Amino acid sequence: MKCPWKCEHHQCKKHCGEKCSRPPCDQPCKLTLEKCGHPCIGFCGDPCPPVCRECDKEELTEFILSGSEEEPDARFVYLEDCGHTVEAEGLEMWLNQKSSEIGMKRCPRCQATIYNNRRYQNIVLETYETVKKVKAKFNSYSNKNNIKRRDIELILQDRRFGVYFTTYAKKITVTLGVGPTNRRKKQKFLSDGELKLLYFQAQVLKKAVSILQESEEKDGASQNRSGISYRFDMQKVPKFNKVLKANIDTILERVMQQTVTIAPQMMKEVSYELQRQMILPAYWKFQEKVAGNCNEKLLMVKGRLEKLMDPTVIFDEELDKKVRNELKASEEYFGGLGISDSERVMIVQAVGLKQGHWFKCPNGHIYCIGECGGATQQSTCPDCKAPIGGVDHRLVSGNALASEMDRASAPAYPSMR
Known part of the structure; x- marks a missing residue:
């Protein structure tokens, strides 16, 4: 159905519900009020406000928004959802003001939501689309965080937990109430916060295992790439890997101390710190290679990397990208193999x-x-x-x-x- 909003000056060519193609008419309405015969105080083509400038002056001016309410040529807009009549200039400023809150536009007098107003329908529709997007994003986030026990159990089935961090993995399993020893026991209720914590703990353990195993394999410390044929022996691990293991132990201890829930800020900090541990072995090898090298350009790379790898700096994705780019650039000066x-x-x-x-x-x-x-x-x-x-x-x-x-x-x- 085509939009019915039209007057002698403008006509909308869009369908009902779409963004109107015509501007609001700024000409005064030529109609008169049935109750008293006085001129309408609205705009041409808009619903006529039921309030008279002469008969209802006190009611018309009791709410001041822009200060123009008492002007003899002031125009007013009738809000059909709540029945209030508001001065047009002030209402337009009210509707266009920026706010940190996301929500539908409201009547400045009673705060009722504005759904139906042809004059400002484009503003109402834009606001509605913004609200709809936020709701969709929130629902998507909520669905992603609808964690089930099975999701955590699948992570814990990684056979590498038989080599690394066995105690922590068992702790999560016991709390979760899964595994062979817990099958006959009644599972205790876990809140969404507790499930979220356990899921994050399991993810951190898996990430930590991957970092350590990759570092060992690169250094030839691993005797079996499957990672399941031997126990973790610190005496057989190269020096740098021992430092890496100690760093990861510190991170895990902090995460595994949480028992009820975990703050988003801590989740972010832990994720960033694990990202730093991933790149540390490559950075250490760079330091070994550059030791004693007098190439000025290479020393400049070294200086930049030292600043980027400062442990007091938050290691986010952007910083990780910068470090990897510098390490890649360094190969030009000391001939990194650049091959698998x-x-x-x-x-x-x-x-x-x-x-x-x-x-x-x-x-x-x-x-x-x-x-x-x-x-x-x-x-x-x-x-x-x-x-x-x-x-x-x-x-x-x-x-x-x-x-x-x-x-x-x-x-x-x-x-x-």
Whole structure:
């Protein structure tokens, strides 16, 4: 059905319920009131206010909004939902004012919600759409947080909990009332807050396990990638991984101390701190590689990374992205392999040299020396133009064995140390 709002000056061409295509008419209404015959105080095309400027002056001016109510040419708008008549200029300012609260527009006199008003229908519709979006977002959030015991139990079925943080995992299982030992017991009631806490605790445990396992595998500390064939032995873990484990233990202790509910702020802080732990192993390796390097650009990268990795700074997603970009940029200066471990193995096998034939320039770019593995000629690095190779089976200054390429502990030719 087409919009019925029209007057001799304007006509809406949209359908009823859509945003009107015509502006509100600012011409005075030419009609007269039936009860007294005096001129209407409204606008052309709008519902006529039932109040008379002459007969009902006291009622018309008892509510002051803009101060123009007593002006002889003041125009008024009739609010059909509540029956109040309000001066147009003041009402328009009222409806267009910004507010921190999200809600429907209301009558300035009685605060009744405005649903039907053709003159300001576009404002009403825009407000309605905003409210609808907020409600949809809230309902979506509520649905996401409608956590069930089964959701938490599925996380706890991760077999890696038999290796890492077994005690914490069992604690959640007991509180949840699931698992083989609790099947015959009546499950106690858990509030939404308690379920939310347990779900977050389980998620944090899973994230912590992934961080530790990934760090171990990169350092060769893991004997089985499945992570289930051995117990966590701190004596066999490299130094940096011990620090990482201690950091994560501190985070977990804080999270697992919560018993009833958990504040959103704590959830955010813990998530950010776990994000920091994820990038720490790569940052530590960078520090090892850059030690003793005098490359000015690389030292600038080091300085920026030290500021970004300051433990007093909140490590959010934006900071994580910056750190990863700096680490990636650093590879240009000290030749990060930039390949996966499987690709590295394939390259070493394809070249066919024994261990101890791979070396790196002063900036860390990788190259190999064939035959006996001893340097017999000097050249320049194709990546950074630094001197590589050497003479008389001795490396030129600044070059070193690239054990990261073939895991060699010593050069194939003894004098190449």
